[in-house]
Structure formats: C-alpha cells, structure tokens
Amino acid sequence: MSTLKQLKICIVTLVLTLLSNVAQAQITNDISHNEAFKALLAAKKNAEESNVLVNIAVVDAGANLKAFVRMDESYLGSIDVAIKKAKTARYFNIDTGKLGELTQPGGIIYNIELTNQGLVSFPGGIPIKNKDGKIIGAIGVSGGTIEQDRAIAIAGAKSIID
The missing domain is CATH 1.20.5 (Single alpha-helices involved in coiled-coils or other helix-helix interfaces)
Structure with a gap:
C-alpha cells in the first residue's frame, strides 16, 4: 500500500x-426538550408568582435556542435580551451578572459585550447544570428588574437538579 x-x-x-x-x-x-420545558415552566411559574411579565429563553449546550416563551404583555424589546442573556451565560458558563462585573470600564474584559453578535452582561442569564454538575444549557430572562430576572432564571435553572 x-x-x-x-x-x-x-x-x-x-x-x-x-x-x-x-x-x-x-x-x-x-439539555433535552423535556428539561428545557421544565426549566421554562419553573421560571414562568416564579415570574407569575412574583407578578412580573418576562420573556424566557432556554438554550442548549451549543447555545442554540431550545425553548422560549413571551408572557402576554411583556416587553417586545426583552425578547432579544432574554435570548442573548441565555447565550451569553452559555458562551462563558457564568451568571451574566457576574460577567458584568468584569466588563465595566477598567475591567479585565471591558467591551466584551460587543463580540459574538452582541452579548448581555447584566443579571438574568444563568447556566443550567445537570445532576452531575455538567453544563447542559442556559436560561435567560428579561422584562423585570435585573434582580427579578436573575431570581426567575435561577428558579428555572434549579428545577433541573431538584
């Protein structure tokens, strides 16, 4: 040969x-479609209990949109923000609020939000981990205050391991 x-x-x-x-x-x-819907519905329930109208996006491990809901009368502008929060959380495997601390003027990754067709570096995006601690996707929430968005996203992400 x-x-x-x-x-x-x-x-x-x-x-x-x-x-x-x-x-x-x-x-x-x-993340499976069942897990994505579980996270989405847990986040939606938390938003309803908090009386907050939001958009909720779940992305898979490749940062591709897997599940989405726009609550009635939520802000149209928050659709893109929710999706980008989820993608940002997955791209960097970090809570977007924690990423935001690093992106401030003088921060070590100042202006990183200008990359990847636009990132969101304020709270509301959370990586989703499975029971083994492996990141399988992420969730992004937008429409409330940043504190509300983060709490709703955490409720959705935690539903997978509960």
Missing part, C-alpha cells in the same frame, strides 16, 4: 473518530 493511501486512510479515520466524539459529547451534555 502506498504512503499516500495510508495517509488518506489515517485522515479519514481521524475525522470519523473526531466526529463521533463530537456527536457523543453533544448528546451526553445537552
């Missing part, structure tokens, strides 16, 4: 191995 043919076989084998590992990683560490 020629060296070129052996090299091609090695490359194909390597690519297939990498793809199978990526596919497996996506499956084992990704």
Whole structure:
C-alpha cells in the first residue's frame, strides 16, 4: 500500500473518530426538550408568582435556542435580551451578572459585550447544570428588574437538579 493511501486512510479515520466524539459529547451534555420545558415552566411559574411579565429563553449546550416563551404583555424589546442573556451565560458558563462585573470600564474584559453578535452582561442569564454538575444549557430572562430576572432564571435553572 502506498504512503499516500495510508495517509488518506489515517485522515479519514481521524475525522470519523473526531466526529463521533463530537456527536457523543453533544448528546451526553445537552439539555433535552423535556428539561428545557421544565426549566421554562419553573421560571414562568416564579415570574407569575412574583407578578412580573418576562420573556424566557432556554438554550442548549451549543447555545442554540431550545425553548422560549413571551408572557402576554411583556416587553417586545426583552425578547432579544432574554435570548442573548441565555447565550451569553452559555458562551462563558457564568451568571451574566457576574460577567458584568468584569466588563465595566477598567475591567479585565471591558467591551466584551460587543463580540459574538452582541452579548448581555447584566443579571438574568444563568447556566443550567445537570445532576452531575455538567453544563447542559442556559436560561435567560428579561422584562423585570435585573434582580427579578436573575431570581426567575435561577428558579428555572434549579428545577433541573431538584
């Protein structure tokens, strides 16, 4: 067998191995649709109990939108904010409020919110972890005060491990 043919076989084998590992990683560490709806509904219940009208977004491990609800009469502008809070929390695996502390003028990552087609660096985005502590997605809430948004998001994220 020629060296070129052996090299091609090695490359194909390597690519297939990498793809199978990526596919497996996506499956084992990704939020299911049932979990996404559970988080969404827990957050919505908390918002209703707090008498706050919000938009709630849940993204999967790849930061892709998995579930969303816009409560009646919630702010239209909060739709995009909720989605971006969830994506930001997943992109950096951090509470967006904590990220915001680092993005202030003079902070170590000042202006990072200008990256990734726009990030949100104030409270309301929380990574979602499974019972093993692995991040499987994130939730973003927008429409209330930042304290309300954060509390509602935490209620949704915690529902997965409760």
